[in-house]
Amino acid sequence: MSTEHEQHNTDPLGGITRRDFVKRGTVATAGVSALMASGNFAYAGGTDTIRLGLVGCGGRGTGAANDCYRSSDGIELVAMGDLFQDRMEESKEQLKKRLGDSFKVTSDRTFLGFDAYEKVLQTDLDLVIFATPPAFRPQHLRAAIESGTNVFMEKPVAVDPAGIRSVMESAEMAEDKGLAIVAGTQRRHDPAYRAAMKRIHDGAIGEVKTAQVYWNQGGLWHHEREPGMSDMEWQVRNWLYFTWLSGDHIVEQHVHNIDVANWALQAHPVKALGVGGRQVRTDPSYGHIFDHFGIEFQYESGARVYSMCRQQEGTPSRVGEHIIGTKGTSDGHSTIDGATNWTYEGEDVNPYVQEHADLVASIREGEPLNEGQRVAESVLTAIMGREAAYTGQEITWEEVLNADLDLGPDSHEFGSLPIPDVPAPGQTTLNRGAKTNASSADA
Amino acid sequence: MLLSNFLLALLVALGGPLGGDGRGPGDTERQSFPALREDSSDTYTESIPNTLVEFDMVRVPGGSVTVDGKEQTVETFWMAAMEVRWEAFDTYRLDEDMEDLEDAEADAISLPSKPYGFGNEIPGFGQEKYPALAVTRNAAQQYARWLSAKTGHTYRLPTPAEWKHACRLGYGTPQNWSSDRIGEHAWYKGNADDEAHPAAALPPNELGIYDQLGNAAEHVVPPEAGEDDPSEVWGGSYLSSAGDVHCSARQQKTPAWQESDPQLPKSQWWLSDAPFVGFRVVRGAGS
Numbered sequence: 001m002s003t004e005h006e007q008h009n010t011d012p013l014g015g016i017t018r019r020d021f022v023k024r025g026t027v028a029t030a031g032v033s034a035l036m037a038s039g040n041f042a043y044a045g046g047t048d049t050i051r052l053g054l055v056g057c058g059g060r061g062t063g064a065a066n067d068c069y070r071s072s073d074g075i076e077l078v079a080m081g082d083l084f085q086d087r088m089e090e091s092k093e094q095l096k097k098r099l100g101d102s103f104k105v106t107s108d109r110t111f112l113g114f115d116a117y118e119k120v121l122q123t124d125l126d127l128v129i130f131a132t133p134p135a136f137r138p139q140h141l142r143a144a145i146e147s148g149t150n151v152f153m154e155k156p157v158a159v160d161p162a163g164i165r166s167v168m169e170s171a172e173m174a175e176d177k178g179l180a181i182v183a184g185t186q187r188r189h190d191p192a193y194r195a196a197m198k199r200i201h202d203g204a205i206g207e208v209k210t211a212q213v214y215w216n217q218g219g220l221w222h223h224e225r226e227p228g229m230s231d232m233e234w235q236v237r238n239w240l241y242f243t244w245l246s247g248d249h250i251v252e253q254h255v256h257n258i259d260v261a262n263w264a265l266q267a268h269p270v271k272a273l274g275v276g277g278r279q280v281r282t283d284p285s286y287g288h289i290f291d292h293f294g295i296e297f298q299y300e301s302g303a304r305v306y307s308m309c310r311q312q313e314g315t316p317s318r319v320g321e322h323i324i325g326t327k328g329t330s331d332g333h334s335t336i337d338g339a340t341n342w343t344y345e346g347e348d349v350n351p352y353v354q355e356h357a358d359l360v361a362s363i364r365e366g367e368p369l370n371e372g373q374r375v376a377e378s379v380l381t382a383i384m385g386r387e388a389a390y391t392g393q394e395i396t397w398e399e400v401l402n403a404d405l406d407l408g409p410d411s412h413e414f415g416s417l418p419i420p421d422v423p424a425p426g427q428t429t430l431n432r433g434a435k436t437n438a439s440s441a442d443a
Numbered sequence: 444m445l446l447s448n449f450l451l452a453l454l455v456a457l458g459g460p461l462g463g464d465g466r467g468p469g470d471t472e473r474q475s476f477p478a479l480r481e482d483s484s485d486t487y488t489e490s491i492p493n494t495l496v497e498f499d500m501v502r503v504p505g506g507s508v509t510v511d512g513k514e515q516t517v518e519t520f521w522m523a524a525m526e527v528r529w530e531a532f533d534t535y536r537l538d539e540d541m542e543d544l545e546d547a548e549a550d551a552i553s554l555p556s557k558p559y560g561f562g563n564e565i566p567g568f569g570q571e572k573y574p575a576l577a578v579t580r581n582a583a584q585q586y587a588r589w590l591s592a593k594t595g596h597t598y599r600l601p602t603p604a605e606w607k608h609a610c611r612l613g614y615g616t617p618q619n620w621s622s623d624r625i626g627e628h629a630w631y632k633g634n635a636d637d638e639a640h641p642a643a644a645l646p647p648n649e650l651g652i653y654d655q656l657g658n659a660a661e662h663v664v665p666p667e668a669g670e671d672d673p674s675e676v677w678g679g680s681y682l683s684s685a686g687d688v689h690c691s692a693r694q695q696k697t698p699a700w701q702e703s704d705p706q707l708p709k710s711q712w713w714l715s716d717a718p719f720v721g722f723r724v725v726r727g728a729g730s
């Protein structure tokens with residue numbers, strides 16, 4: 001057992017392994033920073049104030065703002081934006097409680113509406129958090145980089161090839177302007193994952209030949225449609241279930257595990273073949289997305305990664321990765337078995353806080369982290385898998401990267417918005433073009 | 444009801460209490476329930492109406508027990524033979540049709556949120572036959588209220604005194620509960636392989652109760668507990684060392700149990716970092 005197990009023996013959680021226990025608010029110390037490619041110290045020691053804005057005040061956005069505040073000294077929240085008054089009020093109440101004097105959001109820096117992001121960016125900010133539904137991310141990211149603001153953005157960072165191309169351009173622009181972009185693929189900031197991946201990259205399991213990645217679980221929340229709700233409002237409040245908003249669950253959720261496969265292989269795949277469908281969650285209140293996918297990703301090296309994700313009520317959950325090389329295997333974060341055996345025995349760190357610690361430290365040290373291109377590639381990997389399942393065809397990287405596929409409506413406004421059919425393999429095509437607003441359609 | 448067909452399909456495979464050591468979610472082989480006691484008045488089987496879920500309750504004779512240095516009298520009560528399993532918890536969790544509830548309180552019963560997966564920190568283990576895990580005290584209490592409204596019998600969580608008294612009757616005193624015997628009845632660090640196991644895979648104790656020690660650590664609620672008092676789970680779990688699996692073993696909820704829940708507010712229903720927490724229900728003898 002690891003050393004930190006021994007120090008838990010006096011704890012009410014005695015006997016719990018590292019996998020089940022995360023220290024409250026721990027931020028990694030210099031021992032981990034040695035692993036960081038950028039050479040950042042993981043703990044942001046500076047005290048120069050970072051003025052933070054939040055766009056997207058749901059549970060995750062609110063959590064992210066709190067994680068950022070906990071990660072480093074000198075964080076002040078100064079502006080907030082959302083579509084909905086109710087989400088805004090709940091978020092404010094939570095954050096006031098936790099941030100105390102660092103909560104500096106006044107009523108004239110509280111913005112509602114589709115243009116709230118512009119108004120948040122017009123306040124004097126150092127850093128902005130984007131945690132709206134993914135559909136809006138490319139537009140928000142572009143505006144932030146153009147206005148010279150550092151960005152933390154939740155995954156996924158786009159839902160379609162048009163969005164991915166935009167994110168890749170913004171990432172390049174951030175590089176030129178010296179701005180930081182960190183994305184919410186928090187495993188990349190988890191010292192256990194970092195330690196395992198460093199060993200895998202150094203050959204601890206030989207050449208990586210294959211991996212299996214999973215996100216299987218039960219169903220997720222959805223909100224009833226209330227009288228008078230427009231199509232747009234109902235869809236945005238139930239954003240998980242519409243591909244134009246979420247990218248479908250393979251993109252919205254399973255991207256975490258797909259990102260780990262790309263990390264292990266230090267590449268993105270060159271093609272995908274897949275199956276999927278809508279088997280249990282068939283009611284129209286669940287939009288038109290699939291409830292399961294099974295994808296094979298092929299890489300340039302010949303490696304193949306098998307991906308499985310499912311959201312079906314009453315089924316057991318499995319979330320994780322299994323990486324197989326010529327000399328051994330790894331779970332990607334805690335253990336390596338084979339020619340060499342290894343178990344992570346370092347500190348347990350909350351990666352949701354650590355990602356902000358790394359981001360803030362990189363800004364303060366003038367060596368901004370920029371994860372934009374990398375996260376865009378992982379999200380495009382998931383989109384390629386989705387499209388392989390939607391169309392029933394083998395889809396190549398070049399095809400999906402360059403596809404004429406822009407799923408969002410022409411304009412963002414509360415009004416009628418028809419729901420596309422459930423995709424049909426063998427009939428649905430990759431180059432479906434842009435969906436137009438059918439404003440005259442029945443609500 | 445949106446999910447009725449699905450639920451029916453889910454439950455057709457279950458057919459009431461299951462024992463044996465079947466492993467894995469794909470294993471739906473029917474197992475016969477091991478006989479509890481010769482005297483059947485010491486047990487009864489409760490069925491949740493309009494479902495195929497059944498569970499056995501065992502009579503626990505009254506007595507006295509010391510908790511926190513205070514000797515307490517425990518009236519005779521009924522205790523569930525098994526920890527609440529997913530198939531039972533899911534009938535509540537997914538119950539979109541509360542109209543057949545007669546209880547006036549039923550209006551106030553809320554249904555759990557649906558967790559955004561369980562990250563790498565929470566393995567899912569399995570569904571059928573496995574104890575419902577990572578549930579908050581609030582979720583366990585809401586389930587008990589729902590179950591009471593469904594069945595017309597008053598179910599609740601055990602008090603610490605009831606839990607400890609039943610444990611002592613079932614497993615005997617600590618003197619004859621040594622680490623070389625612990626694995627006969629309890630899933631703990633030494634035999635569980637870091638995983639929860641299906642309910643009733645190991646033999647029951649003297650009372651006919653399964654897994655009270657080990658497997659899932661179980662919620663208890665002191666009669667005077669307020670909503671803001673930290674919840675406690677007793678008996679140790681599949682992660683506990685041998686020395687932490689006994690009738691006075693208690694763990695108090697800490698913020699670490701929800702540390703990696705990335706949402707604010709944190710879930711009132713799920714413990715993102717405490718996969719070792721479950722519960723069982725009890726019922727007063729006169730209710």
